[in-house]
Amino acid sequence: MNPFHLVLALIANCAWGFNFIAGKIGADHFQPLLFTSFRFLFLLLIMLPWLRPAPGYMKPLLRVAFLLGVGHFSMMFIGLNGGGNIASIAITTQLYVPFSAILAAILLKERIPMIKILAIATAFLGIIVIGFDPIVFNHLNAVFWVLGAAFLMAVSTVLMRRFPDMGVFRLQAWIALVATPSLLLLSLIFESGQLQLLENLQLFDLWTVCYSAVGASVIGHGILYYLLGRYTVATVTPLMLLAPLLASIFGIWWFGDQLGWRLVVGGTLTMGGILLVSIKIEKLTTLFNIKDRRFHKK
Template structure:
């Protein structure tokens, strides 16, 4: 892969990592469902040209609804409840071992000993994070992120059997589902959002705007561009840097003070994820060269 493309992958990692900071800052002013609905409202406006009915299916609507409403609603809800950013960034990687397990159940895939070990290590790391004093005081945050990861894993597996749908088209339908589902939920659960919207300053408006543009359009757009030019086996391992950068941003920008339990648990989780991803990448590369 050319150096310029590796640098683009670094930009995508940084964009996703900073989204945890933007989300944490956003839910400090807006209620989490309101923030998520606002984020997707901005994204929908930007992606209206990609909201096409061609290729639309029941599975597309299922994935869009689960992603936009459940996954992101729980993710930003978990950020609102959590006392830090680092634990959320690490726990969100649970979707990788969960995807591997769902692949066995739904697609009949097989796991070798190395991937089984990677899954066990990743889950063990998150369990250790749960005993971190900061996380232990607010276990709801870890639970919400775990469920959000499970939903993302389910959607990842379900998307494997979908017809070819472009990344922006998928995001446009996800944004539409989120807008239609989250605004009513926000009104019911959180009340009138107008006072928060009216009192938000430029920096607070920047949080949902960045989350929509930086994370969705820039981050996913770069990865999609790379996947069009390089094998999945070469792109996927590069994305392991995102949670590491999120921890660094959490310490430098949000004041996180990770304990040894969180750092060790994070290292174990990311090591397990690396084993799963790299093993999958090797298999994909072997198929390409066959």
């Protein structure tokens, strides 16, 4: 990967890392469901030019849009709202990678090599260690919300393999269209004080909504899609694992988060396991000097 593309990867990681800060502030100010609905409303306005039907694939597309927009994002921002620090939330969201590998094995009958099974176990072990951090332990409900968000992301990832690549912006347009009214309805049911919030709303309060929509979705995913068009998934995906580390640093800088040793050790285990799950098996066998007869067949 050339230096320019590495810089783009760093920008995407920064955009996603700071999204945890903007999401935390926005969810605290607006309430999680209302904030998420505003986020998608703003994203929908941006993505309207890409809102085009997908003949023959509308049902799976709408299913994925609901799981991601309504399920994944609402649970993630609820977790951010209730979390004791940014690091534990940012690291836990990455469990969608091993969740995806497990679901692909179950639903798509994909084989998981022993190396990756150990990597998946290591990733989940890290989350268990993180759970015993005193700050995290007092906010375990937030971790469970984010675990649910990661699982729904994994389900959506597997389902997306069943219809052709439609482009990141087209997919996000449909996610925003489905999520905006659904989340607004859920906010009216489960949250309160929306009218008072709107009456006292100042223009500056919307920076978190704008950033989450533009910074994370348009810039972050736009760069990811650009890089995936030029490099393999196995090359690009490991580079994107920098986002949780940057989110943790931003959390220390912005909120004064404290990182205990359990969080550091658990985070290292989880991110190390996820990195190994993300790397192609050919690279893993070379890395560990393990021979797999599948790669020696003529």
